[in-house]
Amino acid sequence: MTALRAILLVAVAGLGVGAVATRDPARQVFVLGALGLALAALFRALEAPDVALSQIVVGAAITPALFVLALAKVRRRGG
Amino acid sequence: MTRRDAAAAGAVVALGAVVLAGLAGLPAPGDARSAMAALIASTAVQARHATDVVATVTFDYRGFDTIGEELMLLAASVGVELLLRPLRDEALKLRRAARIVAPSPSAATRWSARQAGVLALVLGVALAAHGHVSPGGGFQAGVALGAATLCVYLASHLPGLRAVVPDHHAAIAEGAGAAAFVLLGGVSVATGGAYLENVLPLGTPGRLLSAGTIPVANLAVALAVGGSFATVLKEFVEQAVGEGRGG
Numbered sequence: 001m002t003a004l005r006a007i008l009l010v011a012v013a014g015l016g017v018g019a020v021a022t023r024d025p026a027r028q029v030f031v032l033g034a035l036g037l038a039l040a041a042l043f044r045a046l047e048a049p050d051v052a053l054s055q056i057v058v059g060a061a062i063t064p065a066l067f068v069l070a071l072a073k074v075r076r077r078g079g
Numbered sequence: 080m081t082r083r084d085a086a087a088a089g090a091v092v093a094l095g096a097v098v099l100a101g102l103a104g105l106p107a108p109g110d111a112r113s114a115m116a117a118l119i120a121s122t123a124v125q126a127r128h129a130t131d132v133v134a135t136v137t138f139d140y141r142g143f144d145t146i147g148e149e150l151m152l153l154a155a156s157v158g159v160e161l162l163l164r165p166l167r168d169e170a171l172k173l174r175r176a177a178r179i180v181a182p183s184p185s186a187a188t189r190w191s192a193r194q195a196g197v198l199a200l201v202l203g204v205a206l207a208a209h210g211h212v213s214p215g216g217g218f219q220a221g222v223a224l225g226a227a228t229l230c231v232y233l234a235s236h237l238p239g240l241r242a243v244v245p246d247h248h249a250a251i252a253e254g255a256g257a258a259a260f261v262l263l264g265g266v267s268v269a270t271g272g273a274y275l276e277n278v279l280p281l282g283t284p285g286r287l288l289s290a291g292t293i294p295v296a297n298l299a300v301a302l303a304v305g306g307s308f309a310t311v312l313k314e315f316v317e318q319a320v321g322e323g324r325g326g
Contacts, residue, residue, distance in 0.1 A: 049214035057222040069319040
């Protein structure tokens with residue numbers, strides 16, 4: 001369990017940095033979705049299944065979807 | 080390295096040191112070191128007949144504080160609704176402009192979104208119904224229902240979304256759920272108890288019909304949260320696709 005937690009902590013840190021380092025917003029959304037999934041797995045590993053259940057949907061599905069929709073609107077107006 | 084970079088690096092190291100020092104002082108996960116944790120873990124199931132003690136804390140012991148948490152999402156969703164409403168000139172422009180036709184989803188997207196949508200719907204109903212027995216509850220159920228609405232959009236675009244969530248139905252569900260939650264706590268107060276204190280028969284722990292008011296609170300929250308996410312999603316989609324509301 002300790003090893004799993006360590007792996008997930010590193011994954012969350014790595015994906016967080018990755019989300020900041022990705023410059024193209026459209027790609028950034030995918031990194032953000034992966035970060036959301038990794039966070040949900042981490043919460044589960046830390047014995048917080050209630051929080052993991054909220055996180056998996058909000059972080060991996062709904063937030064990225066709202067970002068994609070906002071990007072679509074911004075790009076259409078710009079281009 | 081410029082002076083600005085050096086200053087930024089210094090700030091990151093200083094902040095990191097403070098965060099790490101704070102994390103090092105936390106108890107390990109699953110370590111019931113605090114007297115409150117030990118007390119709740121040993122008495123909550125006998126006292127409240129809910130096997131998910133998290134639900135007992137949020138929907139009974141914490142009482143009035145939970146209202147703030149529940150209404151936070153409602154406030155955010157109302158804010159989105161206000162910001163994204165079509166203004167008078169915007170509505171006119173939208174009506175004049177030719178409708179932008181979004182490309183219809185590919186067969187693969189449609190198929191995957193349908194499977195995921197059915198799963199999310201079943202998961203949402205199960206989480207709302209079993210929130211007092213197993214991990215989950217109203218909020219988790221609501222976000223799952225929101226994800227199901229997202230899948231409807233992915234599978235059939237705006238017409239599908241409008242068919243499943245017509246007019247202001249999502250906003251009405253959101254308001255009705257939030258009102259039901261506030262009133263449920265009010266019933267406890269009216270009968271002389273603390274806010275959200277149980278007023279219903281407790282039943283056998285672990286059964287679907289047990290834990291008194293907790294499942295009722297879960298259903299109200301599921302309605303409010305599901306409605307919030309569906310409302311926000313629909314607002315975003317209508318803005319992104321470029322058709323005004325009823326435009």
